Amino acid sequence: EVQLVESGGGLVQPGGSLRLSCVGSGITTSRYAMAWVRQAAGEGLQWVSSVSAGAGTTYYADSVKGRFTISRDNSKNALYLQMNSLRAEDTAVYYCATHKVTTFRPFEHWGQGALVTVSS
Amino acid sequence: EIVLTQSPGTLSLSPGERATLSCRASQSVRGDYLGWYQQKPGQAPRLLIYGGSSRATGIPDRFSGSGSGPDFTLTISRLEPEDFAVYYCQHYGGSPGTFGQGTRVEIK
Numbered sequence: 001e002v003q004l005v006e007s008g009g010g011l012v013q014p015g016g017s018l019r020l021s022c023v024g025s026g027i028t029t030s031r032y033a034m035a036w037v038r039q040a041a042g043e044g045l046q047w048v049s050s051v052s053a054g055a056g057t058t059y060y061a062d063s064v065k066g067r068f069t070i071s072r073d074n075s076k077n078a079l080y081l082q083m084n085s086l087r088a089e090d091t092a093v094y095y096c097a098t099h100k101v102t103t104f105r106p107f108e109h110w111g112q113g114a115l116v117t118v119s120s
Numbered sequence: 121e122i123v124l125t126q127s128p129g130t131l132s133l134s135p136g137e138r139a140t141l142s143c144r145a146s147q148s149v150r151g152d153y154l155g156w157y158q159q160k161p162g163q164a165p166r167l168l169i170y171g172g173s174s175r176a177t178g179i180p181d182r183f184s185g186s187g188s189g190p191d192f193t194l195t196i197s198r199l200e201p202e203d204f205a206v207y208y209c210q211h212y213g214g215s216p217g218t219f220g221q222g223t224r225v226e227i228k
Contacts, residue, residue, distance in 0.1 A: 037165075037217065044208065044219055044220070044222045045165060045208055045219040045222075046219065047215070047217030047219065050217070059215065100170060104212055104213060105170075106155035106170040106210060106212055107165070107167060108167055110164035110165060111164065112164055
């Protein structure tokens with residue numbers, strides 16, 4: 001069974017930083033492009049960032065460009081999202097997901113989500 | 121940037137009825153870059169349809185996708201109790217992910 005487990009969420013003040021992690025089991029994540037997708041309470045889905053399988057190419061939504069950094073460690077089957085200069089509007093559940101092989105493909109497997117709350 | 125508009129916002133139907141959900145793109149897009157997801161309360165989204173009309177692994181055949189840019193449709197032929205949820209379309213061609221705002225299918 002494929003499992004993606006996120007961790008690192010929590011409460012942070014505006015302007016602060018947080019690092020999310022996602023570890024996969026039952027799947028060799030190094031074979032897949034991976035992504036972060038977020039969802040504010042009661043709202044729809046918003047793609048945040050993606051990274052290619054080999055980590056050579058990254059993509060960001062305009063709303064997080066320059067503040068968030070996606071990375072991966074394929075030796076650990078892990079994906080990360082470093083979030084800096086956090087704003088109230090970044091408050092959301094953050095899901096880790098695998099693309100169906102490469103980027104520019106749908107999101108096939110999803111984690112259960114990690115809640116990030118940005119508030120003073 | 122492509123914008124996806126889903127309609128209706130909410131669909132009120134009874135179990136056994138047919139559900140037809142619409143997704144319209146702001147410009148013509150290739151159908152093989154269009155997907156549909158189901159999300160239930162407190163759960164992560166689940167991929168239903170990709171490439172416009174291909175069912176993902178384990179998805180029952182009562183779910184079907186059709187259409188061509190800019191208009192796409194998700195059809196649930198006979199609603200089961202577990203199908204009442206929110207459905208999102210996604211275009212993954214020009215960027216890794218643009219989602220519609222969602223259609224809620226609720227029990228009438």
